[in-house]
Amino acid sequence: MSTTPKPPFRKLRGYAFDPALSLQMDMASINTIVYKIPWEEVAREATKVDDSTKSNQNKDDEIIGLKPGPVGEYLEVIDFDPTVGKFYKPVDLNDSYILAQDGLDPSEGNPQFHQQMVYAVGMTTIKNFERALGRRVIWAPKRELKKNNQKGEYENYVPRLRIYPHALREANAYYSPQKKALLFGYFSSVPANESIQMPASLVFTCLSHDIIAHETTHAILDGMHRHYNEPSNPDVLAFHEAFSDIVALFQHFTFPEVLKNQIRKTRGDLASQNLLGQLAQQFGSAIGSYGSLRDAIGEIDEVTNQWKPKPPNTTDYRTVMEPHGRGSILVAAIFDAFISIYKDRVADLLRIASNGTGILSQGELPSDLVNRLADEASKAADHVLQMCIRALDYCPLLTLRLVTICVPLLRPMSI
Ligand SMILES: [Zn+2]
Structure with missing residues (x-):
């Protein structure tokens, strides 16, 4: 041993x-x-397995x-x-x-x-x-x-x-x-x-x-939550899709080099086009889309083929019923909450780096600032991901509405 x-x-x-x-x-x-x-x-x-009483499946277990x-x-x-x-x-x-x-x-x-x-x-x-x-x-x-x-x-x-x-x-x-x-x-x-x-x-x-x-x-x-595979209302399957996207998105922030690269490219503005807010780029492109399969904060303009931010649409909840599309309403809300937390956490760093204006001067960001911004983004993303997962324990057992899930999800984030 x-x-x-x-x-x-x-x-x-x-x-x-x-x-x-x-x-x-x-x-x-x-x-x-x-x-x-x-x-x-x-x-x-x-343990010692009694071969005469165990099936192959059990022995494997x-x-x-x-x-x-x-x-x-x-x-x-x-x-x-x-x-x-x-x-x-x-x-x-x-x-x-x-x-x-x-x-x-x-x-x-x-x-x-x-x-x-x-x-x-x-x-x-x-x-x-x-x-x-x-x-x-x-x-x-x-x-x-x-x-x-x-x-x-x-x-x-x-x-x-x-x-x-x-x-x-x-x-x-x-x-x-x-x-x-x-x-x-x-x-x-x-x-x-x-x-x-x-x-x-x-x-x-x-x-x-x-x-x-x-x-x-x-x-x-x-x-x-074994009943969440049953479409007891349009929000249940949408929640399954949304939550699965949220976990995939926030796991991006646990990759330090990727995070630093995207912070450098966006000059710290994670609300602009970046890979961290996008899901399944290769799949989206391979099935004939101009962008990723889904994007939490933006979309590709069909006319210009350029990425543009996607502002919240108040009618989506009443009109979008397809689970992935409906789920994207919750994903956008959670990502928006994350962006707010991140901006709040880095506001002092940006002021220090800009003589108090909060507006960074032109040119590449110093690597020390990139590292600190990445550190704060990683902490904020981890905080949001953990809150989202813990909120599952407070969800009703049989069915849920997206608005119900927003309460246990978003309340701890504001503390
Ligand atoms: Zn799915």
Whole structure:
């Protein structure tokens, strides 16, 4: 038995956003980041298993630690591609060469890296929930039909969320509440702007941080509020979509180099066009949009093809019923609250840096100021993300309205 303390986390390389950003010269260096996720030991059997009484499934549940897949305590990556009828070799993150290099090198052409990416982002999302809630994430149980001619259903404990990185040959990814699994698709791109995205190039949704974080959040929410998959009113499914977007958006602020880069580019103004407020850029571009799949603060003008801020529209709540569009009302409100907190936190820094005017002079920001602004943005974003997650414990059990959720969400932020 080693006397060296176990490492606090496992380092795994991955994309901060998605592979497309690495094609931009100025973004390539910051798009590869190192995810620090909770350390899982090399797999071992937890207790002596009586083989005669345990089914294979149960024996598998007794394994503690990380197995090739990766299959760990929370997640089970199963890389079967039904369109070619093939299992891809599972990555062994405990392989000494892989461990020594902080995981595999990010690559669109390596299925083992795809498995590593979904595991790294999935575990990052789980870690953020557990840190905010102060307890473990538990998946919703599976409802199964009783056996031996008995009528009715029973709830079967789900030890791990299953993740299929290559489940579909289509531009889609989703959480299946029936299978308790995340299914990611891949597809050929049909970009509107061919200078940004190669036409007919393969796009893997399992390589997008935002899509993985979004789908993992759907699964975590299902475990916490099992009736929120039932559309008892138009706000319920909208809330599921909104919350999943909020978690994906605010996880951007935990990537220090990305944050500093965007603060430098926007000169500290996070209410202007920036990557941090956008979701799934490659996916949006690959399905023929001129911008990202969703943007919390702006949109691309259809006439000029230029980004413009999106002011709140008071009629949206009455007219927009599609869950993603309706959910974007809540996302915009939360992001707006974050911008207000951030502006408040950096007002003194801007005054100090501008001889009291609060208006920065022309030119590049000094790196000390960039670092301090990034520090404040990161703290504000973490504060908002944790408040949002904690607010889930104060939500009603059966159904909710967006206005109801705004009270537990926004009240702590104003304190
Ligand atoms: Zn969704």
